[in-house]
Amino acid sequence: MTSVIANEAKSSSKAPKPPDSDRSRTENRLALKLVAPAIVLMLVVTAFPMLRALYLSLFSYSLTAPDDREFIGLSNYWTALTDQLFWRDTGNTVFIMIVTVVFELVIGFAFAMVMHKVIFARGTIRTSILVPYGVITVVSGFAWQFAFSNTNGFINSWLGWLPGIDADFSWFDKYSTSMIAIMASEIWKTTPFMSLLLLAGLAQVSEDMLEAAKVDGATWWQRLYKVILPNMRAAIMVAVLFRALDAYRIFDNIFVMTAGANGTESISFLTYRQVIEQFQLGIGSALSVLLFLSVLVVALVIVKLFRVNLADARQES
Amino acid sequence: MATDTKSKVGTGVGIAAILIWCLLPVAWIVSLSFKSQDAVTNGSPGFFPSSGGGAGFDNYQSVFQNDEFARSILNSIGISLIATVLSVIFATLAAYAIARLEFGAKTFVLTTALVIAMFPVVSLVGPLFDMWRTLGIYDSWLGLIIPYMSFTLPLAIWTLSAFFREIPWEMEQAAQVDGATSWQAFRKVIVPLAAPGVFTAAILTFFFAWNDFVFGISLTSTERARPIPAALSFFVGNDPFNRPASLLAAGAVVATVPIVIIVLFFQRKIVAGLTAGAVKG
Numbered sequence: 115m116t117s118v119i120a121n122e123a124k125s126s127s128k129a130p131k132p133p134d135s136d137r138s139r140t141e142n143r144l145a146l147k148l149v150a151p152a153i154v155l156m157l158v159v160t161a162f163p164m165l166r167a168l169y170l171s172l173f174s175y176s177l178t179a180p181d182d183r184e185f186i187g188l189s190n191y192w193t194a195l196t197d198q199l200f201w202r203d204t205g206n207t208v209f210i211m212i213v214t215v216v217f218e219l220v221i222g223f224a225f226a227m228v229m230h231k232v233i234f235a236r237g238t239i240r241t242s243i244l245v246p247y248g249v250i251t252v253v254s255g256f257a258w259q260f261a262f263s264n265t266n267g268f269i270n271s272w273l274g275w276l277p278g279i280d281a282d283f284s285w286f287d288k289y290s291t292s293m294i295a296i297m298a299s300e301i302w303k304t305t306p307f308m309s310l311l312l313l314a315g316l317a318q319v320s321e322d323m324l325e326a327a328k329v330d331g332a333t334w335w336q337r338l339y340k341v342i343l344p345n346m347r348a349a350i351m352v353a354v355l356f357r358a359l360d361a362y363r364i365f366d367n368i369f370v371m372t373a374g375a376n377g378t379e380s381i382s383f384l385t386y387r388q389v390i391e392q393f394q395l396g397i398g399s400a401l402s403v404l405l406f407l408s409v410l411v412v413a414l415v416i417v418k419l420f421r422v423n424l425a426d427a428r429q430e431s
Numbered sequence: 432m433a434t435d436t437k438s439k440v441g442t443g444v445g446i447a448a449i450l451i452w453c454l455l456p457v458a459w460i461v462s463l464s465f466k467s468q469d470a471v472t473n474g475s476p477g478f479f480p481s482s483g484g485g486a487g488f489d490n491y492q493s494v495f496q497n498d499e500f501a502r503s504i505l506n507s508i509g510i511s512l513i514a515t516v517l518s519v520i521f522a523t524l525a526a527y528a529i530a531r532l533e534f535g536a537k538t539f540v541l542t543t544a545l546v547i548a549m550f551p552v553v554s555l556v557g558p559l560f561d562m563w564r565t566l567g568i569y570d571s572w573l574g575l576i577i578p579y580m581s582f583t584l585p586l587a588i589w590t591l592s593a594f595f596r597e598i599p600w601e602m603e604q605a606a607q608v609d610g611a612t613s614w615q616a617f618r619k620v621i622v623p624l625a626a627p628g629v630f631t632a633a634i635l636t637f638f639f640a641w642n643d644f645v646f647g648i649s650l651t652s653t654e655r656a657r658p659i660p661a662a663l664s665f666f667v668g669n670d671p672f673n674r675p676a677s678l679l680a681a682g683a684v685v686a687t688v689p690i691v692i693i694v695l696f697f698q699r700k701i702v703a704g705l706t707a708g709a710v711k712g
Contacts, residue, residue, distance in 0.1 A: 241698045268459065403554070
């Protein structure tokens, strides 16, 4: 929250008179009035339903038989946590999260380096990099599903030189290749976003430092590892945090491309299936709570593991 | 000299890689949308429509003649626009307070926004489904506008407060000293400075609402409020076991065109907004 403090310092230097308590009280009141609608809206749709999910998760409650609602304590949690399905789907989700974020980070960084260097045609490149970002995830899912399809796609003929792939190769028949297709769509769509975040970080690396390293005889790799990466650490960490939490919620691509077939279900998909398709609000609510808690855990692990400092990242460049 | 040429070649290859990465799948879906439905049913592998397997604009015609699809475009435009306008208004108020005023709850507002930006939306689907049915706004525009607003507010607040912090607010007083009324000072000085930020936030908000899928499929049940992504995913055509790939592709292209147009016109603003919201805050 450095910038908040910096802002405080700025505004107090702007208004050097001693703080008038009456005035600051009106200012406080005005501020609360201004933020109130936003806060209420954000909480009405998140905090309140979440509390309701917490409450419903303690019942055996199905919408197909709403009168049989019965308090069963923590049984739903026990059912979920002892079910192999829950752990398989959590495993899938974590696997997708790690693989996609790693790929996005590497490719996104390469893209950011190129965009940083480019002088001409900047507009064209930025426009094209925004296209995947703007494309609806469902459309991306369809595009890749059809691309991988063996009846109407082109991937099989383009990858025909790889061993084991011929015109009839079916990507969606088994787990491993289905996962590749899902992750291809996910990585394609979100890498540009990653590269833009990294580009902003790259812009903060001082050119003088790079020049100095060059004069001192540092190789390209040395400059990358010793100067560029350490200096854009904050930007990288924020990008990873944002993307990892987003990837953990993966739903659209799986829904469109495999609908969970061959064990490709994610934890979000499992929750959705219980609630909307099977009307099991009790166990579905327990899964909702578990999903929320696991996102918190993932966020905490990333923050602790990489010591992400949001305050650092928010510093004005 | 040698390293210079080498790095130039490297940059050239990089540019080519970026362009292919970004545009190939889009070109593919466009190409697919021109394959005829017969060709697709019988199987027509390959990137381009095979000879005789092209359909011209037939698929696009079918898309626009399909009532369900036309209605979903209308739903998407209406819902996304209303959610965007409302969300940006509320976010502007909040961001103004965050950037300009001193108050105790500032950290609370920013933290709440951050937590909500990372919220797993699927976990809300169950309780919202239940609540919306009780309140009678299930399967209605309002039922989607409310969650869209809540989930775009964080992004809009962060982006806007970053923009507002950069505005030289002293100019407002300077204008008043020069004899402008406070309304004139606001309208002639502050609005032109703040408008680009507000506009950027609006574009990003619109993208989010347009892209949403989870709420779109779970809080609607008929074409009354179903947005495009949901309509696309439920569209099965005459033969449920063989999805009409080329027709879907045409629908997908139609759903993507508005976004591409926005990107083409406002590329610079979007980039500034994305990085300001996420990195600078």
